[in-house]
Amino acid sequence: MAEELRIVLRNADKIDASNINDYIKAGGYTALEKARRMEPRAVIEEVKKANLRGRGGAGFNAGLKWSFVPPAETKYVVCNLDEGEPGTYKDRTIVQKDPQTLLEGMAICAHAIGSRQGYIYCRGEYPYLVEHLNNAIAQAKAAGVLGDFDIEVRMGGGAYVCGEETALIESIEGHRGEPRFKPPFPGVAGLWAQPTVVNNVETFANLPEIINKGADWFASIGAASYPGTKVLTLTGDVVNRIAIEVPTNTTIRQVIYEFGGGIRNGRKFKAVQIGGTSGGFIPESLLDTPIDFDSMRNIGATLGTGAVFVMDDTRDIVDIVTRIAKFFEHESCGKCNPCREGTFRCYEIMKKINRGAATARDIDNITVLARVMQKAALCGLGQAAPGPIMTTLQHFRHEYERKLLS
Amino acid sequence: MVTLTINGKQVQVPDGSTILQACRLHGIELPTLCYDPDLRLAGSCRMCIVEVKGRPLFLAACVAPAENGMVVETESPDIVQARKVILELLLARHGGKCLTCEKNGNCKLQDYCYQYGVSDTRYADGGRHHYPIDDPNPFIERDYNKCIMCTRCVRACEGITMARAINVKNRGHNAKIATAFDGNLADSPCVFCGQCIMVCPVGALTSKVSAGLGRAYEVEKVLTTCTYCGTGCTLELNVKDNRVVGVTSNRSADWSPVNRGALCVKGRFGWDFINSPERLPTPLIKENGEFREASWDEALDLVASRLQKIKEESGPDSMAVFTSARITNEENYLAQKFARAVLGTNNVDHCARL
Amino acid sequence: MANYRDIIARYQDKPGGIIEAYHALQREFNYIPREAVKEVARVFRLSEAQAYGVATFYSYLSVEPRGNYIIRMCESAPCHIAGADEIIKAFERELGIKVGQTTPDGKFTLELTECVGQCQGTPVITINSVPHVGITPDQIPAILALCK
Secondary structure (H helix, E strand, O other): OOOOOOOOOOOOOOOOOOOHHHHHHOOOOHHHHHHHHOOHHHHHHHHHHHOOEOOOOOOOEHHHHHHOOOOOOOOEEEEEEOOOOOOOOHHHHHHHHOHHHHHHHHHHHHHHHOOOEEEEEEOOOOHHHHHHHHHHHHHHHHHOOOOOOEEEEEEOOOOHHHHOHHHHHHHHOOOOOOOOOOOOOOOOOOHHHOOEEEEEHHHHHHHHHHHHHOHHHHHOOEEOOEEOEEEEEEEEOEOOOOEEEEEOOOEHHHHHHHHOOOEHHHOOEEEEEEOOOOOOEEEHHHOOOEOOHHHHHHOOOOOOOOEEEEEEOOOOHHHHHHHHHHHHHHHOOOOOHHHHHHHHHHHHHHHHHHOOOOOHHHHHHHHHHHHHHHHHOOOHHHHHOOHHHHHHHHHOHHHHHHHOOO | OEEEEEOOEEEEEOOOOEHHHHHHHOOOOOOOOOOOOOOOOOOOOOOOEEEEOOOOOOEEOOOOEOOOOOEEEOOOHHHHHHHHHHHHHHHHHHOOOHHHOOOOOOOHHHHHHHHOOOOOOOOOOOOOOOOOOOOOOOOEEEOOOOOOOOOHHHHHHHHHHOOOOOEEEOOHHHOEEEOHHHOOHHHOOOOOOOHHHHHOOOOOEEEOOOOOOOOHHHOEEEEEEOOOOOOOOEEEEEEEOOEEEEEEOOOOOOOOOOOOOOOOHHHHHOOOOOOOOOOOOOOEEEEOOEEEEOOHHHHHHHHHHHHHHHHHHHOHHHOOEEEOOOOOHHHHHHHHHHHHHHHOOOOEEEHHHO | OOOHHHHHHOOOOOOOOHHHHHHHHHHHHOOOOHHHHHHHHHHOOOOHHHHHHHHHHOOOOOOOOOOOEEEEEEOOHHHHHOOHHHHHHHHHHHHOOOOOOEOOOOOEEEEEEOOOOOHHHOOOEEEOOEEEOOOOHHHHHHHHHOOO
16 A cells, blocks of 8 residues: 655644744754755755756756856745646645745755745735735744745736746736746846746755755655655545645556545546646556656656546546636737647637537647647747647547547 | 857857847848847747757747757758648738738738748637727727737837837737727827837738828838938838828838837828928919919029018118028038028027027 | 725835735725726836736736626636536526626626636635635525625
């Protein structure tokens, strides 16, 4: 029987999340103290060696990201709490259950890169977290644990694209949340053109334990190329719709059947979409794949944010993908042509297929369009948007064909 | 210098060049819609995408730095197909009313559809926006049904004229160029300079004053200097059948060194007086309260004799000469010379002194 | 009711604080009045077109008047398969309005939203951003009755 391993959620439900003293009693802020006794370079090296890869979806080595930051008078640490991928509630869970571990993680990063100002960009859908975080920050400041590092919470306004780091930066600056072209990368010129590290909540929340227990400890957990744990959020037709934290070598099958308790109402499994609404659809035959970033990529899927959206055998794949296509049409920022027009046309074609009015030619047209979007769109939104269409055409093509006009 | 390979040819370009600059430096043309060398970069139309060996994604050449050892393909089959699809997507939004469009023959979307053989779109099933064309201002026709969202107008308004009258409203497929509250230009900080018309690659923004008078391929462009003020902006009179039918501008620093294409409302739209029937074709002399036509010789003789008479009766300082910024320095010099040497007065003034 | 100028002034020293100011305006007025967009532009030294562009970009900001209770139905895929369509129809029936509309008394506005991050309890609605999970159509009259 697979078991949870809790690193970022180590204090969840064990401490009073609204009281910093509980966190400190549980060993909180010892890692920050330890980090501050280390040379900033050494902290970066330690994180790099731990091979902590970004938990927001892109999977980039966090320490390596930090190492690109050039010397500058002002640098920023930005926490991405714009958890917009449907089916994902891990960052909310982490922050609700243990906000101080996030703040400590950000402060460790701040020491490593030499920053005195942090921002937490909290999605507009979570106003109740803003209050919770402001309370946590006030307590941390009062306790003096953050030293000269300040953290401010900024709120988004309901825009999925702001989970993309440069769109997020634009939004903090008070602009329309349109992604910037890269380079320059935020590490070199980010918020107000200053070097900026943007990491996900879960990435920061891993840092205290990595500093306390060491890179070797962390690197030995889970899958070798994507070590550590991943917080997964289960939703859809699974018995237990819960957040879990498991080593990254856990398989999808274990997640669904051992932690998730299997399929609801005694039904059979049909598909699972992992990593949020841009993730690939995975059929039964691939359920023994470990959830780590690279294993998932090898089967044409993604780990993404770690959302696990399970569908039983009664579910209409084409209808669900049509709904997902509407999501991207609604969330495209409209800056680049392939995404602005492409997401709109994908949705139009999916609607046509879903209502039984399409022919095989429409499938060809959407396939051609999808391939162009994946390679030509400006940011990850447009590049990832066709993923569900492409993976369902691959694994569930018969469901499309059933709806075509003959 | 940076050394890279473009379409199988090794080339060198200065450090800091983009792939687009590298291509153009070596005579390789790339299609661009949002790119404008005078404006803030957008990197958004994705027409200039290229394939770079080892990169999983296409790079937009206008914003991608040229790097040592890069192997770039600008017209590979995948790139050509992607451009075709992007053009189809734009065509589905745009609608393509070339037959009656002012910009027919002078439209980048048309040019690229021609170049890549895109005559129709597979992606128009879902319909398109139908925006009203109803801004009542006398100068700028705003037909957003033809807009391809390159945002060059927004960036020109911001970066050249600094009026910041327009921006993008909404998002995704509903994104649209708009003033604050999506109203009329007259209710915005717009100064009707028409720089937005100058940079618009399609027929979304055109001159109302020139509407229906002739398209780019029908007119001869005569480079001249604007006469409205002393700035000396270069403009192009668009001439058809010996009549001025419009004004455009030339953006090259060599040909238009003062303004590089930028004009004001008067220069760009204030040319209809040239062919006005109310314009005087000959001098007029007033006799018994009525004007009659006269020759130049007769008119000048009359003025000379009257000036002579005033000088004799009231002295030269009873007269003054006022000149204008709308004539050249040389003409202004002659005017003061005339005042001092012929009339004999130092009463000389000029509107630009105020 | 607080003056929109006073609300905006609270954020004027915050770099990029325009979105925070918009949220604060919405907490007071349920939407961003036109005069407030102009004032935001002035205070944050943006053009009015830019301030308007920001206000119309984010789906949780509105430049159109809305009701005191903004009910949002999540229709992302997990809520979709959990019966979001049925809930929307039930709300439309109960309130006598369509999605995107406000009741004539100005009390309720019904909107769709994408995922609100409560997917452990689909289908999910929010009322003034407070999530209510595991909603069934027959609970709707009781939920509305709670909105005084």
